[in-house]
Amino acid sequence: MGALVTLELPDDSPAHTMPWIITFGPLGEQDGDWEPVVCGPYERAHALALAETVVADEELMAVVEPLLTLITVEEIRAELAATQAAGDEDPGDYGDLDDLVGGGADAEPQERHVEPxxxxxxxxxxxxxxxIASMLTTRS
Structure with a gap:
């Protein structure tokens, strides 16, 4: 059984309507040295279901994340600046990511079996x- 990493979002999060991608890669260093495979874009529910199904039978890691539909250099730079500023505020705090992967370096690993x-x-x-294509091509 592999591992699935994704964001836990509130029901009203606008990220639910974004396109999502799946990155499949080795679960650990012992699983070989190969390039990750990125798939998508998908709607969030489809991305989660596909990733869950694949990692249920394979020793892989799947990261399911929203795809930012930034279409200008200015939008990309603004997003990078915002992300970097958030990281500079507390470089040791990864927020919800620690909860997602088990609480950080000092925490005991937590396993949770999820039926795909x-x-x-x-x-x-x-x-x-x-x-998704319609949304991407009609975005103003």
Whole structure:
């Protein structure tokens, strides 16, 4: 069984409507030296279900995260600056990430078995991608 890492979001988070990607990679150093595989974009529910299904049977790590649809250099620079400023405020505090992966270096690892959601059908994924494409091409 592999590991799935993602953000735990409140129900009203705007990130739910963003496109999401999955990055599959080795679970640990002993699992070989290979380049991660990035898949997507997907709707969040589809990304989670696909990642859960793959890592349920494989010794892999899957990171499911939102894809920022930044389309200008200025937007990208602003996002980078905001992220860097947040990191400068407390470089030792990774916030919710510590809760996600087990509380940091001093914490005991926590394992949680999650039954994978049924993966979406290819038709559902294509429909989700069409919705994402529509959102990306109509963004003002």
């Amino acid at each position: 959601s049924p993966p979406p059908s290819p038709e559902e994924v294509r429909a989700g991608m069409a919705r």
